[in-house]
Amino acid sequence: MSGRDNSFGHSEHSEHSEHSEHYGPDGPSDDRTGNETVNNGPTDGPRDFPINDLGGDEDALRRLLQGAVQDIQPAPDALDHLRRAVPARRARKRQALVGMAAAALLIGTAVPAFVHVANSGGGDSANPVNAGHDQQAQGGTGNDPGVTGGDNGVKGPTPGTGDAVVPGRSTGPGRSADEPTGGGDGASGAVQSPAGEVQACEPGQLAMSTELGAPDADGKTYGTFRITNISETDCSAGSSAVGFQALGAADPARIGVARHTAGDAASGLPSTSTETDAAVAPAGGAYEVKFAWVPSDTCPTEEPSPDPSPTDGDASGGSTAGAGGAGGQGGTGTSEGDAVEPQLLTEGGTKDGSVTVTYSLLSGAVSGQTNVPDACAGTIYYTGALAGQ
Amino acid sequence: MPSQQQGADDAMAVGTTVDLLTETYRAHYRSLLGLAALLLDDTASCEDVVQEAFIRVHSARSRVRDPEKTLAYLRQTVVNLSRSALRRRILGLKLLSKPMPDMASAEEGAYDRLERDALIKAMRGLQRRQREVLVLRYFADMTEAQVAETLGVSLGSVKAYGSRGIAALRVAMEATK
Numbered sequence: 001m002s003g004r005d006n007s008f009g010h011s012e013h014s015e016h017s018e019h020s021e022h023y024g025p026d027g028p029s030d031d032r033t034g035n036e037t038v039n040n041g042p043t044d045g046p047r048d049f050p051i052n053d054l055g056g057d058e059d060a061l062r063r064l065l066q067g068a069v070q071d072i073q074p075a076p077d078a079l080d081h082l083r084r085a086v087p088a089r090r091a092r093k094r095q096a097l098v099g100m101a102a103a104a105l106l107i108g109t110a111v112p113a114f115v116h117v118a119n120s121g122g123g124d125s126a127n128p129v130n131a132g133h134d135q136q137a138q139g140g141t142g143n144d145p146g147v148t149g150g151d152n153g154v155k156g157p158t159p160g161t162g163d164a165v166v167p168g169r170s171t172g173p174g175r176s177a178d179e180p181t182g183g184g185d186g187a188s189g190a191v192q193s194p195a196g197e198v199q200a201c202e203p204g205q206l207a208m209s210t211e212l213g214a215p216d217a218d219g220k221t222y223g224t225f226r227i228t229n230i231s232e233t234d235c236s237a238g239s240s241a242v243g244f245q246a247l248g249a250a251d252p253a254r255i256g257v258a259r260h261t262a263g264d265a266a267s268g269l270p271s272t273s274t275e276t277d278a279a280v281a282p283a284g285g286a287y288e289v290k291f292a293w294v295p296s297d298t299c300p301t302e303e304p305s306p307d308p309s310p311t312d313g314d315a316s317g318g319s320t321a322g323a324g325g326a327g328g329q330g331g332t333g334t335s336e337g338d339a340v341e342p343q344l345l346t347e348g349g350t351k352d353g354s355v356t357v358t359y360s361l362l363s364g365a366v367s368g369q370t371n372v373p374d375a376c377a378g379t380i381y382y383t384g385a386l387a388g389q
Numbered sequence: 390m391p392s393q394q395q396g397a398d399d400a401m402a403v404g405t406t407v408d409l410l411t412e413t414y415r416a417h418y419r420s421l422l423g424l425a426a427l428l429l430d431d432t433a434s435c436e437d438v439v440q441e442a443f444i445r446v447h448s449a450r451s452r453v454r455d456p457e458k459t460l461a462y463l464r465q466t467v468v469n470l471s472r473s474a475l476r477r478r479i480l481g482l483k484l485l486s487k488p489m490p491d492m493a494s495a496e497e498g499a500y501d502r503l504e505r506d507a508l509i510k511a512m513r514g515l516q517r518r519q520r521e522v523l524v525l526r527y528f529a530d531m532t533e534a535q536v537a538e539t540l541g542v543s544l545g546s547v548k549a550y551g552s553r554g555i556a557a558l559r560v561a562m563e564a565t566k
Contacts, residue, residue, distance in 0.1 A: 057555050058555070061558070065523075065528040066423075068503060070423070071499035072419070072423060072435070072503065073419070073422075073499065079410075079414050082444065083411075086410055
């Protein structure tokens, strides 16, 4: 940069850091235009350009801009800092991705369950729950029918909305054992999160990760939903819901969901005083919702198994929304039920049951779930939004 | 950055990343500091902004796969972060762990001089967009089309901001004489 001339007006930047406020060795002497060119208007001089000659100004501006900042050097530890910070940020993003995957799974499984609950109204469809098996907790992500069902559910479940899910799904008798698992799903516990002036979060802005601890001595299990705003703008999370899905031997009728209050059984949850109902996710920031699974009973011991294949009429009629949920489990959504039906336990012993705790924003911006193993009856206590650290 | 293999295993991926980071750092960090210094009103944030831009871009693997685009992403991010509202938020969140470190006197001097630079003073008097256009166009040597893309405005707007910016700058420089 040395040897550039300072022709855009007058300038006093230096050539090198040692020459603060002075022209460099070859500055003025080499400066063909001096400081007259622009500001003084046309004067004599070899590169004297008229005031509206942007071409000349552009060159001068280039040099001036370069010169103004040329002494600025990175902080000595800048690179070291980056070497630490980049992997750390990546790890955070990876967690967020896991949250996204969980969200996709939820949409395929849990959300149609809301619809189902609305539909079934406590009818017969809740009974075949014990036909479930732990395959239910795994499997692929949701498919389209699931998403459709989810929409219906989110907007305020009303009886009958889930029917849209049914067509094309309810014909195969072999699959019927899949469907009743939907009957184990419950939803409750809206968290009100009034927003300020911040815009509502949109899908893609948030990511969720979950953590689940090991059961303590009393069998209580604590977990966390961590919602991270991965976008560059603040947004308001809006209302959210904590719900559950009962799998296997878990009995939805004996599972409750309650907001955590001081003195309740979930003593390991943070005090309610630290909660905020206004869940605003600042750009790059996060908030958490913690929950506790407090068992009221162990999983039941095995009784004679019910008919592993509930009649098709029953299953397809009574638990239609379950079809959406089931779609998430086959992996492809088209696989027939028999392939994923390692049939039920018919021997004695404790039955397997688990409870999937779900958290979702009613806006649909994000949702996630985590599975509490060996859980059949009990209460889910959850907190409001807690500031993430 | 010719052969960055798609990290087959994690260790290799990390190794690749560090090299890439170092390489990008050497190639662009200083010029991005300059970019930030010209876009920002508070020069104390330059380093933070550039750090954050590096972290953001490098933590998204897809953005560093193509070295040519990496610079564009970095610049874009610096521009975005330089807009005051965003920066306040970042600084407020303390995502950036380090304030300006104890800087060697040479650097301190550099920022000091920057503060006194007549051009810098004049630039700060410009409208935000004008300043951004001028800096990207003439400091970062972008084409008008690139500037338009980076700022998310039309080509016509870039031309207009640019010529008005230069005119305003000329007046401002004249006034400081």
